[in-house]
Amino acid sequence: MSAPTRFDTLAAAASRYGEASLENYALVRSLAEQISTGFCRYLGYRKKCVYLVPPDGPFAPMDHGSGAFSVSGQGFLPLGEIKFGLAVRVSHTGDWIRIVLSAEKEGPDLDVGIVGGRNFAFRLPITEERLQEFFVILFEHLTDWFNDQADHYANGVYGGGAMGFEFLHSEEGE
Secondary structure (H helix, E strand, O other), rough: OOOOOOHHHHHHHHHHHHHHHHHHHHHHHHHHHHHHHHHHHHHHHOOOEEEEEEOOOOOOOOHHHHHEOOOOOOOOOOOOOEEEEEEOOOOOOEEEEEEEEEEEEEEEEEHHHHHHHEEEEOOOOOHHHHHHHHHHHHHHHHHHHHHHHHHHOOOOOOOOOOOOOOEEEEEOOO
């Protein structure tokens, strides 16, 4: 048996990286799916009201599968932060907004940031209790934005409090 070559050493390092990046993606995707289904239940709406959507570009209130993640379409799965979008129904008349979340593993935690809002650490494995705590923060983030905008209007101040939301009216996703 011959000694490993430098290429063998490089290939082993790349393999280790690939395994870690796949684990990171699996953790983020699992969390995203739990947030998508759990937040709709948290809101108490009887129909599907949260979908995983791309973090950038056009979106529709429907599940986008792996296309909902910032690493979608990349030949080599990067290791690090992954973003995903949530389309959240915000009215009885078919209005949706997209909120973008970023997530990455940091030691024993999966850190999640609401783009334009707070960060939250999930200790692994993720528990239902921590998900519920995160849903409170996500709900407050959304309702605070709408209330702040209405307050700005009432006080004659416009253009403040931008949080990067994108609105969409659609009867899809009913």
